[in-house]
Structure formats: C-alpha cells, structure tokens
Amino acid sequence: xNVEVAGVTRRxxxxxxxxxxxLEAGPGVLGLLGPNGAGKTSLLRMLATxxxxxxxxxxxxxxxxxxxxxxxxxxxxxxxxxxNLGYYxxxxxxxxxxxxxxxxxxxxAWIPGAVTAAIERTGLAxxxxxxxxxxxxxxxxxxxxxxAIVNDPDLLLLDEPTAGLDxxxxxxxxxxxxxxxxxxxxxxxxxxxxxxxxxxGQVALMDAGRIVFHGTPAELTARADGTDAAGDAPLERxxxxxxxAARAGAGARS
Amino acid sequence: xxxxxxPAAAPRAWRVPWPAGPARLLRxxxxxxxxxxxxxxLAVLFWLSAYRMAMNNPPFWNIRSxxxxxxxxxxxxxxxxxxxxxxxxxxxxxxxxxLVGVTAAPRWAAQLATWAAATIWAEALYxxxxxxxxxxxxxxxxxxxxxxxxxxxxxxxxxASCAFGFAAGLLLASRFTAPxxxxxxxxxxxxxxxxxxxxxRYARIWPLSVQGxxxxxxxxxxxxxxxxxxxAQVMFLxxxxxxxxxxxxxxxxxxxxxxxAAAAAVTVAGLAAAGTAVGxxxxxxxxxxxxxxxxxxxxxxxxPVPYTPVCSRSAVxxxxxxxxxxxxxxxxxxxxxxxxPLAGLPGAPARVTQVAVTSVQSAQSNGIGFGGPVxxxxxxxxxxxxxxxxxxxxxxxxxxxFTSGLRQQYGPSIVNELVGLPPDEAxxxxxxxxxxxPDARHAAQIxxxxxxDQIMDLTEVGGGSPARxxxxxxxxxxxxxxxxxxxxxxxxxxxxxxxGRHAWLAxxxxxxxxxxxxxxxxx
Numbered sequence: 001x002n003v004e005v006a007g008v009t010r011r012x013x014x015x016x017x018x019x020x021x022x023l024e025a026g027p028g029v030l031g032l033l034g035p036n037g038a039g040k041t042s043l044l045r046m047l048a049t050x051x052x053x054x055x056x057x058x059x060x061x062x063x064x065x066x067x068x069x070x071x072x073x074x075x076x077x078x079x080x081x082x083x084n085l086g087y088y089x090x091x092x093x094x095x096x097x098x099x100x101x102x103x104x105x106x107x108x109a110w111i112p113g114a115v116t117a118a119i120e121r122t123g124l125a126x127x128x129x130x131x132x133x134x135x136x137x138x139x140x141x142x143x144x145x146x147x148a149i150v151n152d153p154d155l156l157l158l159d160e161p162t163a164g165l166d167x168x169x170x171x172x173x174x175x176x177x178x179x180x181x182x183x184x185x186x187x188x189x190x191x192x193x194x195x196x197x198x199x200x201g202q203v204a205l206m207d208a209g210r211i212v213f214h215g216t217p218a219e220l221t222a223r224a225d226g227t228d229a230a231g232d233a234p235l236e237r238x239x240x241x242x243x244x245a246a247r248a249g250a251g252a253r254s
Numbered sequence: 255x256x257x258x259x260x261p262a263a264a265p266r267a268w269r270v271p272w273p274a275g276p277a278r279l280l281r282x283x284x285x286x287x288x289x290x291x292x293x294x295x296l297a298v299l300f301w302l303s304a305y306r307m308a309m310n311n312p313p314f315w316n317i318r319s320x321x322x323x324x325x326x327x328x329x330x331x332x333x334x335x336x337x338x339x340x341x342x343x344x345x346x347x348x349x350x351x352x353l354v355g356v357t358a359a360p361r362w363a364a365q366l367a368t369w370a371a372a373t374i375w376a377e378a379l380y381x382x383x384x385x386x387x388x389x390x391x392x393x394x395x396x397x398x399x400x401x402x403x404x405x406x407x408x409x410x411x412x413x414a415s416c417a418f419g420f421a422a423g424l425l426l427a428s429r430f431t432a433p434x435x436x437x438x439x440x441x442x443x444x445x446x447x448x449x450x451x452x453x454x455r456y457a458r459i460w461p462l463s464v465q466g467x468x469x470x471x472x473x474x475x476x477x478x479x480x481x482x483x484x485x486a487q488v489m490f491l492x493x494x495x496x497x498x499x500x501x502x503x504x505x506x507x508x509x510x511x512x513x514x515a516a517a518a519a520v521t522v523a524g525l526a527a528a529g530t531a532v533g534x535x536x537x538x539x540x541x542x543x544x545x546x547x548x549x550x551x552x553x554x555x556x557x558p559v560p561y562t563p564v565c566s567r568s569a570v571x572x573x574x575x576x577x578x579x580x581x582x583x584x585x586x587x588x589x590x591x592x593x594x595p596l597a598g599l600p601g602a603p604a605r606v607t608q609v610a611v612t613s614v615q616s617a618q619s620n621g622i623g624f625g626g627p628v629x630x631x632x633x634x635x636x637x638x639x640x641x642x643x644x645x646x647x648x649x650x651x652x653x654x655x656f657t658s659g660l661r662q663q664y665g666p667s668i669v670n671e672l673v674g675l676p677p678d679e680a681x682x683x684x685x686x687x688x689x690x691x692p693d694a695r696h697a698a699q700i701x702x703x704x705x706x707d708q709i710m711d712l713t714e715v716g717g718g719s720p721a722r723x724x725x726x727x728x729x730x731x732x733x734x735x736x737x738x739x740x741x742x743x744x745x746x747x748x749x750x751x752x753x754g755r756h757a758w759l760a761x762x763x764x765x766x767x768x769x770x771x772x773x774x775x776x777x
Contacts, residue, residue, distance in 0.1 A: 050352045068510035076358040086349030090286045102279045103357035103364055111278070147353075 001026050001059070002155050002185035003047060008056030009209075010042050017042035019209030020056070029181035031196035031217075032189040033239060034206035040189040041083050041159055043206070047187060048080040048157045061155055076105055079153035083160050083189075085144040089133035093124050093143050096132055100147040118150040121176055123169065137164040145173070149180065156186045162195055174199040197235045205242050212246035276367060283371035292337050293379050299329045300383045308387055312645045313394035314577060315401050316474035318387055320464045323404035326383065327411050327461055328443055334376050334412055335419030336436030341372045342420035342502075346427025351507075360509035362517060365502055369420045376412050384408070397577035398559075401474055403484035404464065410491035411461045415439050417498035424502050458483060458545065459490050459535035473544045475577050476610030478555045480544030483535070490531035496524025543610065563607065569597055572606040581645060584653050585638075588660035592668055592710050593636075595752065599759050601767065602672060603629050603636035611639045627664050629671045636668060661710075669706045673699045674767030698771040701740045702759075705748035709755075743776040750777060 003025040010018040018039045032040050045051050046058060049065045061077055063070040087096060097118055101111045119128050122142040127135060132143060141164045148156060162170045177199040180186050190196060196203050197217050205213035205220065213220060217235055224237035229244060231237035304326035311317045342365070345351050355361065388400045419435040446460030457463065463483065473479055503509065503517025538547045543556075563573040566586040570593040574582050589606060596602040628637045643659055644651040675696055747755065758777055765771050 045352065048352075048356050050356055072358050072510070075356055078356060080353065080356050082352045084349055086345070086351075086353060088286065088344070088348060088350070090288070091282075095282050095286065099279070099282050100353075100357065102282075103354060103359045105358040108278060 002061050003030075003187065004057075004059040005043075005047075006057045008043075008046065008053040008058055010039075010046060010051065011054045012042075016209050018046070018053070021206075021209070021211050023204060023211060023214065025185050025187065025202065027181065027183055027185050028201045029177050029186040029188060029199050031200035031203040032187055032206065033191075033193065033196055033203060035243070036191075038206040039209040040206050042209075044157050044159050044187065044189050045082075047155075048078065048082075049074060050080075050082075074155070076151070077154040078104075079148035079151060079156040079158075081144045081148040081158045081161055085140060087132045087140060087143065089131065091132050092129050093119060093132065093135070093146070094128045096143055097146045097150050101150045104151040106151050114150050114152065118146040121149065122146040123172060138166055138169060141165060142169065142173075145176075149176075152184075154184050156180060156184050157189075158186065159189045160191070161188060162190065162192060170195070193231075193235045193239055194233065197233070205239065207243055207246050210246075213242045276363065279364065279367045280370060283367050284374060287368075287371040287375055288341055289337055289372045289375035292333065293375065296330065296333065296376070296379050297383075299333070300326055300379070303329045304383065305387055309390070311648050313391050313396040314475065315391060315396050315398055316479065318391045318396070319401040319404035319474075322384055322387060323407050323411075324462045324464050326380070327408055328447075330376075330380065330408075331411055331415040331443060332436040332440035334372075335415040335422075335439040336432040337376075338369065338372050338416040338419035339423035339432040339435035340419075341368055342423025343427035343429075343431050344368065344423075346424075347429065355507050360513050362503040362508040362513060365420075365424060365508075366499065369417065369499065369502075372420065373413055373416045376416060377409060380408060380412055381405075395580075397561075397575075397579070398475070401479050403479065403481045403488075407461050407484050407487045407491070410488045410495070414491040414495045414498070417495040421498040421502050425505070456532050456536045458538055459486060459532050461487050461491060463487075475559070475575060477543035477558055480546060480551070480555050482547035482550045483538060483545045485550050486531045486534045486538075486547055489534070490528050493524045493526070493528030493531060497521050497528065498524075500524055558610075569594065570603060570606060574608045578608060578640070578645075581640075581656075584646060584657050585640070585660060588657040589638075589664075589668075592661060592665045595706070595710060595756065596668075596672060596759075599672070599756070600763050601629065601634055603668070604633040606636045606638050609637045609639050627667050627671065629668070636671075638664065665710055666703070666707055669703045669710075672763070672767075673703050673706075674769070675699050675703060696769070697740050697773050698743070698776060699766055699769070701743035701773055701776055702747055702766060704740075704744040705755075708744075708748050709752075739773045743773040747776050 001024045003023060005021055005023040008018060008021045009016065021039075021043060023043075032044065034040050042051075046053050047060065049060070049071055052066065058065060060074045063074050065071045065074050088099075091099065094115055097115045098111060101114055102108075106114060119125055122145050124139065124142050124146060127139060132140060135143065141161065145158070145161055148158065162173055165173060174195060177186055177188065181199075181201065188195065188200065200217060203213070203215065203217050203220050204211050213223070220238040220242065221234040222238065223245075224231070224234060224241045227237075227241045227244075229237040229241035231240050304321045307325050308318045308321040311321075345354055354364065357364075384405050391400070418439065419432070422435045422438075423431045443460075443462060446457060447462050449457035450460055450463045497520075500517045500519075500521030500523075504514060504521065506514070508514060508517065534547050534549055537549065538545050540546075561576055564576050564579045564582055565571045565573040566582055568586050568590060570589070572582065572586045572589060574585060578585075585606075585608075593603060593606070627639070629635070630637065640660075643656065643663065646653045646656045747758075750758070754777070759766075762771055762775075
C-alpha cells in the first residue's frame with residue numbers, strides 16, 4: 001500500500017478537521033469527495049507531510065513520515081498540488097518546474113528531460129518560456145500540476161486540480177490522471193463529481209472529518225438506488241444519498 | 255488494478271551529485287532574483303554617496319577607500335536589508351510555504367540559495383563601483399596602491415545587511431518586514447555613527463568607523479594602512495552574517511535534526527565571532543597613524559612607507575611625499591614669500607620637507623592634536639605637515655585659496671620658530687582665548703615677528719600666534735606702555751629696507767632667539 005491511514009485525526013485549536021480516518025490506497029486514482037469543510041484538504045496536507053496528524057498512524061510509500069530521513073525519502077517520490085497554488089511571478093513555466101525538480105532532489109541529468117515531459121503532458125509546451133505572471137488561472141493550475149508530476153511521483157496528491165481548467169483541458173487532464181494512475185497512487189480531492197466518475201477507480205467521500213464512503217464510483221452510484229437523492233447525474237445522486245445517510249446518523253461505509 | 259489491492263511501489267534511490275543541484279538552484283535564483291530591479295537605484299545612490307563624494311577629494315587611495323566603506327554603506331546597507339527581507343519573505347507572501355515545505359531538499363539549503371543570489375547581485379554591483387572608483391583614482395595618478403581592507407569591510411557589510419534582512423523576511427514574513435528591516439538597519443548605522451562620534455569605546459567596531467579620528471592625509475600615505483580595525487570589523491560582520499543565516503535554519507521546517515543542530519552551531523559560532531570582534535575593538539587604542547588592536551597588530555605595519563620625495567627647484571627646495579606631487583607648485587608658491595626673505599639667516603630653513611601629520615589621542619574624546627611645522631637639524635630643515643588644510647580640488651578649494659591658506663596658516667608659525675617664540679601650538683587656534691597681556695620676556699621677538707608678518711603679508715591671520723595677537727591688540731593709545739613700545743619697534747623694523755632687515759637679522763637673530771635683545775635695540 002502506498003497510503004496507509006489508521007485512526008488519523010487532526011485538530012486546529014478547537015476545530016476537529018479530521019476525526020478518525022482509516023484509508024488504504026495502492027496504485028490507481030482515488031477521488032476524495034466531500035462538501036466544503038469535510039476535511040479533504042486537511043487529510044491531503046497530512047498525506048503530503050505538510051502537517052502531522054494529531055493522533056493515529058500514517059504510513060506513506062511504506063514509510064512512517066515522522067522521522068526526518070523517512071519523510072525525506074517520501075518527499076522525493078511525492079507530488080503535491082495544494083488547493084491554493086502559490087507561484088513566483090517572475091519565473092517562467094520551465095524555471096518553475098525545474099525549480100521544484102531540483103527541490104525534489106532529482107538527479108540533475110534527468111531534470112531537463114523530466115521538465116520537458118511534465119510541461120508537455122500538461123499542455124504548456126507553448127508557454128514554457130512565459131513568465132508565470134502572464135498566465136491565465138487555468139494555465140497556472142497546469143503549471144502547478146507540471147511541478148507535481150515532474151519527478152514522476154509514486155504518490156501524487158492533487159487538491160482541486162481541475163479548478164480553473166476549461167472543459168477541453170479537463171478532459172485531457174482526466175486522461176493524464178488515468179495514465180499516472182497506472183503506476184502511481186493518485187489522490188484527487190475535488191468537488192466535481194464528474195471528474196471522479198471519469199478518472200477515478202476508487203472514491204472516498206468525506207463528511208465532518210470522517211470517511212463516510214469508500215468504494216468504486218459504480219458503488220457510489222448504486223447508493224442512490226431506491227432513494228430520492230438530488231442530483232443531475234447518477235454519481236451526484238449517489239453522492240447526495242451517502243451524505244444524507246451519513247448526516248442522518250446512519251454512518252454509511254462501504 | 256484498484257487502489258486497494260496494488261503493492262507499494264519500489265523505492266528509487268536518487269542521489270544528487272554535489273554541486274550540480276545547488277549550482278542549478280543558484281542559477282535560477284540569480285536569474286529571477288528581485289535584486290537586479292534594485293541595481294539602477296543602487297547605482298545612482300553609489301554615484302551620489304560614494305563616487306561624487308570621492309571625486310570631491312584629492313586622488314588619495316585612503317580617501318577613496320574611506321568613501322567606499324563609510325559613505326556607500328550608509329545608503330547601501332539599509333536598502334539591501336529591505337530588498338533581502340523582501341526576497342526572504344517570498345515564500346510566505348506568495349503562499350508557497352506548503353509547496354516548498356514538502357520537497358525533499360532541506361528548506362535551509364534552498365533559502366540560502368535565495369539569499370546567496372540576492373547577495374551576489376549586490377556584491378557584484380558594489381565591486382563594480384569599487385572597480386570604477388579605483389580605476390578612476392589610478393587614472394588620476396594616485397600614488398601607492400589601492401587599499402583593499404575597506405573594500406573587504408564593505409563586502410562583509412553587504413553580506414551582513416542582506417543576511418539580516420533575509421532572516422527577518424523569512425522568520426517574520428509580512429509585506430511590512432522589508433521597510434522595517436531597512437529602517438532598523440538605517441537606525442542601527444545612524445546610532446553607531448553617533449556612538450563613534452561620542453567615542454564610545456566599543457563603537458569603533460561599527461563599519462562606518464574607518465580609521466579613527468585621523469586626517470585622511472596621514473594613514474596609508476606616510477605609514478601603512480593599519481588593518482587591525484578592519485580585520486575586527488570583517489570578523490564582526492561575518493559573525494553577524496553567520497548568526498543571521500544560522501537563525502534561518504532553526505525552525506522545524508528548515509530541515510532535519512542534524513541540519514538544525516548545524517544551523518544552531520553556525521548561529522552560536524557567528525555570535526561568538528561577533529562578540530569576540532566587539533571585545534577586540536574594546537582593546538583598540540588610537541596611535542600616531544591609526545588604530546591599533548594589540549591582538550591583531552603586526553608591528554611591521556608601524557614602519558614608515560619608504561618613498562623618494564619630489565622636490566621643487568626653488569631657492570629653498572620644497573620636498574613633498576610623492577602622493578602630493580601635483581600640489582608641489584602650489585606649496586612652493588605658498589612658502590616662497592615666507593622663506594625667501596629669511597633665506598641665509600642663521601637657523602632659517604634651507605629646505606622644506608613634508609612630514610606625516612602626527613596625532614595623539616588626548617584624554618578627552620576625539621582630542622587630537624596635530625603637530626605644526628618644526629625647524630630642526632643642521633642645516634635647518636622645515637618639517638611641514640600639511641594638516642588642517644583643504645587641498646586644491648577638495649570641494650571647491652582653488653589653488654589660490656590653498657596657497658593663501660597655507661601661507662597664512664603656517665607662515666606665522668615658521669616666523670615664530672625662527673625668532674624663538676614658543677612653538678605655535680595652536681595653528682588655527684581660537685584667538686579670542688589667548689592672553690591679551692604682552693609678555694615682557696618675548697617683547698622683542700614679538701615685535702620682530704609682527705614686523706615680518708606684515709612684510710610677508712601674513713597679517714590676516716598673523717594673530718594666530720597667541721603672543722603676537724595679544725600685543726597687537728593692545729597697541730592703541732590706551733594700551734600698556736610695553737605694548738606701545740612693542741608696536742613702535744615693530745613699525746620701525748618693518749620700515750627698514752629689506753637688505754637692512756636681513757643684515758640685522760643675520761647679525762642678531764641668535765641673540766634675539768635667546769631673548770637677549772630688547773625692544774630699544776631693534777632698529
């Protein structure tokens with residue numbers, strides 16, 4: 001398992017952001033769904049080793065991230081796109097991606113090829129020499145994805161990766177996700193149910209800091225059967241049904 | 255394959271060869287550092303604060319180097335602290351803390367690359383300024399060679415102010431950190447300058463203190479530049495740099511335990527070095543030609559710099575240190591009217607030799623006494639320090655002003671020396687503070703000296719001689735009898751033909767000097 005989470009909690013002062021999450025994931029694309037404030041970003045930040053859990057155990061790529069040396073090994077093989085992507089306006093796309101390749105301690109000889117590949121995979125080849133300050137929001141998001149995948153990560157964590165992308169780019173990005181999921185574990189946090197349906201083999205639905213559903217998109221869709229859950233698409237109705245059940249205290253889990 | 259069933263991927267062992275990674279990181283930081291945007295402003299400020307100031311002074315290496323250390327740093331250091339604080343707060347301001355925080359490379363290493371890039375730009379500009387200023391100075395034919403220790407202090411100061419600003423920006427990331435860091439550094443420099451003026455013992459460590467309260471035509475020309483203080487200053491600034499950069503490696507996000515321990519060690523070592531330098535500065539003492547720190551002093555630096563003087567072909571040759579070669583005609587022209595009428599008299603100088611300005615620290619703060627001209631030796635030589643004078647080209651001083659100033663400042667002193675009056679210790683002294691009561695023991699000497707002053711057109715400041723000013727000021731109708739007699743003798747003597755005066759002096763100068771001539775014996 002690349003991701004092994006057991007009983008993980010995270011508090012921010014009096015706020016319980018993550019309230020006892022158990023999760024396992026190997027290679028493939030795992031969609032992390034949930035409403036605002038469900039704890040998706042906090043869980044993703046713990047998986048990215050940005051913050052430690054308040055309690056519980058976490059193993060990433062077979063290692064405990066609490067030790068610095070182990071954490072460093074994990075980080076070399078990690079790709080992360082935060083929800084609010086900061087950037088250096090004066091850097092070009094290529095420099096931005098190369099900068100993170102260097103920080104990820106990639107062998108220098110690999111970096112030129114890896115940077116080129118990452119930029120091409122995200123459709124930014126024509127903008128490689130453009131300064132980040134000149135890019136649109138969607139292009140910046142793609143530059144963020146490029147830096148996340150530049151080291152060909154074994155664990156890729158993407159927080160709202162399709163925010164700001166146009167429909168054509170979202171389609172291309174879903175294909176990229178499926179491609180990356182062939183070898184790596186990709187965890188995608190999103191509000192967009194259709195992204196999950198199109199690209200994810202597994203889906204986990206979070207609400208109030210807990211995972212209330214973990215299964216395949218088809219299983220989530222099936223949860224809507226026999227209910228009057230709201231939604232335009234079958235997956236959305238499944239999402240609504242699970243949330244409604246969870247909030248009714250049913251504690252639905254697959 | 256689903257996410258639940260796949261095995262963990264096999265780890266890849268990546269090793270980063272040194273120094274390819276850091277070098278590439280530095281290359282990117284150099285390309286994208288905000289510092290180049292500051293360069294035009296810094297260049298203008300360098301021109302205003304250092305270059306223009308230096309060009310308003312004679313082409314002496316010591317003066318030019320002093321502006322590089324003191325003037326340039328006063329404007330450079332605060333701006334660089336602000337700019338580096340801006341660079342240091344970059345990740346915090348840009349919301350990149352999470353993203354860069356989860357990379358494998360120690361955060362400290364990446365941060366040091368950012369600091370290094372900003373510092374390299376600033377140092378490059380400073381050194382370019384040094385090259386221009388020194389190049390122009392060499393082109394102007396300055397004697398000797400450039401002084402590098404003041405430049406080293408400037409380089410260390412730039413690194414230190416940038417490190418301080420960077421650490422402040424990193425640890426207290428805010429849009430206000432940059433202006434605050436700049437203001438703090440400016441206040442620290444200004445406070446240090448005041449402390450230097452107040453002669454606070456340890457304040458000499460402050461990098462604006464160049465070589466103590468010395469006239470700039472002393473050190474580095476007749477005697478070697480004493481690097482003692484500069485060494486302590488570089489040590490102090492290097493210590494501050496290490497401490498500031500070490501502090502940036504202390505937060506948990508900076509790296510692992512060992513790396514943070516190393517950062518702590520660097521911080522402690524830096525503080526220890528800075529503290530040691532301050533302690534060394536406390537042991538400094540002002541000596542004749544510079545500041546001496548016993549623990550750092552090389553006795554070989556106390557030996558005068560050997561040189562072949564440049565001499566005029568006048569009746570009384572005037573010999574100057576070659577750094578003053580361009581001033582030889584002016585000095586000769588200034589002294590000619592004074593030395594000409596005295597030539598051939600017993601004890602009159604047969605030659606003029608420039609000597610170093612000697613200065614001794616008194617008990618009072620900054621109480622420096624500069625020696626005046628002295629006639630000694632056989633044949634007599636006038637040893638002339640060009641102290642307290644603005645040289646031609648210094649500010650708006652013209653050759654005529656210099657010539658007039660030199661004659662009127664030193665002329666009376668030379669006459670004093672010749673007629674045996676007490677040495678004029680107060681070249682340029684406050685006349686009002688002198689005793690107005692004529693001195694009977696020296697009345698004849700004063701009368702002759704006053705007459706010579708008038709003849710040589712030294713009367714404008716002839717009163718610089720305490721004794722003569724006292725008598726002259728009391729020569730009116732209501733003055734004491736002795737003063738009236740002294741004035742009368744002076745008028746009589748000045749009315750003599752030049753040949754007669756010279757003949758009388760040739761015969762009676764020894765007796766006059768010995769105080770055996772009375773006022774009535776003066777023709």
